[in-house]
Each structure stands twice: as C-alpha cells, then as structure tokens.
Amino acid sequence: KAGVTQTPRYLIKTRGQQVTLSCSPISGHRSVSWYQQTPGQGLQFLFEYFSETQRNKGNFPGRFSGRQFSNSRSEMNVSTLELGDSALYLCASSLAPGQGGNSGANVLTFGAGSRLTVL
Amino acid sequence: GQNIDQPTEMTATEGAIVQINCTYQTSGFNGLFWYQQHAGEAPTFLSYNVLDGLEEKGRFSSFLSRSKGYSYLLLKELQMKDSASYLCAVVDSNYQLIWGAGTKLIIKP
Numbered sequence: 001k002a003g004v005t006q007t008p009r010y011l012i013k014t015r016g017q018q019v020t021l022s023c024s025p026i027s028g029h030r031s032v033s034w035y036q037q038t039p040g041q042g043l044q045f046l047f048e049y050f051s052e053t054q055r056n057k058g059n060f061p062g063r064f065s066g067r068q069f070s071n072s073r074s075e076m077n078v079s080t081l082e083l084g085d086s087a088l089y090l091c092a093s094s095l096a097p098g099q100g101g102n103s104g105a106n107v108l109t110f111g112a113g114s115r116l117t118v119l
Numbered sequence: 120g121q122n123i124d125q126p127t128e129m130t131a132t133e134g135a136i137v138q139i140n141c142t143y144q145t146s147g148f149n150g151l152f153w154y155q156q157h158a159g160e161a162p163t164f165l166s167y168n169v170l171d172g173l174e175e176k177g178r179f180s181s182f183l184s185r186s187k188g189y190s191y192l193l194l195k196e197l198q199m200k201d202s203a204s205y206l207c208a209v210v211d212s213n214y215q216l217i218w219g220a221g222t223k224l225i226i227k228p
Binding site for chain 1: 123127152154160161162163164167206208210213214215216218219220221
C-alpha cells in the first residue's frame, strides 16, 4: 500500500511569505501528526489531528496552523515566515491517536518530509 | 520539564555490537519507541517497549527499565547500512510523544 505522501518535497520562500504543506496519510489511517525537525533539536511536535479535529498542539506560535479534511488528508500552514522556520517538516500517520499499550495502532509511519528554506 | 537524553553521536565498527542509551524524565510513562532515520529519509519504526525487560527483533534488541527511566537499543553484527540516526521517544501521561534529539551512528569498515 502507498506510504505517507508529503508535498512539496522542497521549497524556498522569503521572510514574510506564507507556505502550505500537504500530507496524505496511509489509506485507513485517521490520525495525522506534524513535526518540525532541525539539526540537533530532534523532532518538535506541532499538532495532531484525528477525525478532522485537532487533538493536541505543541509549543509553536500561532503562525503555525493546520487542518484535516474528511478524507484524513492534512495541511499545515506557516504565515509570516521567519528565517528560523527553515527546517524539515515531517508528517506521520497512524491508525489512531496515541493510546499507549502495545496494540500497534499508535505506531507512526512518517512521510519523507517537506524541506523548507526561508531566505 | 520533560527531557529525553541520548548521546549525540557514536562510532562503531562493521561486525561489532553497539548500545545506544536513552534516559528520560517525563510526566508519566506509557511506552517508549525507537525509530531509525537514514540521512534524508523518513524515520521508520524499530521497536516499542512498555514493560521492563528486553525485546529482541533480529539483530536489534531494545531494553527498558521504568524504575530507572532508562532504555537502550542494542545493534548486533553491525552493517554499513546501519549508519543512521536513532531516535528515542517516550509516550507521556497525556499520550503525547516526547522525542530525544537522536543519536547519529557512524559505522566504519
């Protein structure tokens, strides 16, 4: 089955612009999470969506927003871009939101990411 | 605050064994994941531990001690393709994943 698809893979923007990134989860996966990855910082959690509802949000400013559609596809938007927003943005899908336990339902499958460069 | 500590970088020799440690201080614990990430690629799932002890999966094993807030990933018979970053992540009391910064493993011939 197809994996998690993220578009675009690479993009270059200038400060002050805005950007929209897209994520198509694995078929049947209803939970989508977004992460920002920068060298030495690890994965920083942005938000998690399930059934079109935001379940959790990380400690990012309001310039970062997202949404999920009825087909579980998700988008994230960053407005008024800053140089520090340059990063790899990863989307991950799972069958269900994190529930703990060893059911495997909350194992994340990641997309290849969208690499954003802000000049 | 919540914190996950992993060594930044490790080097090992092809065919050898390496142990990558992860210590955590989190609000609650509902499991620990290890993911592998090759340069320029997506992280992929390696293992999940929620009970104390060792979980073996081929050349890879993962150990957990909840009382010590400690886990390790053991890689045996190292191959060049094992050169990657290894990410430790803990599920906290709110069922959110808290991620370590990752350990970059370099394998030398």
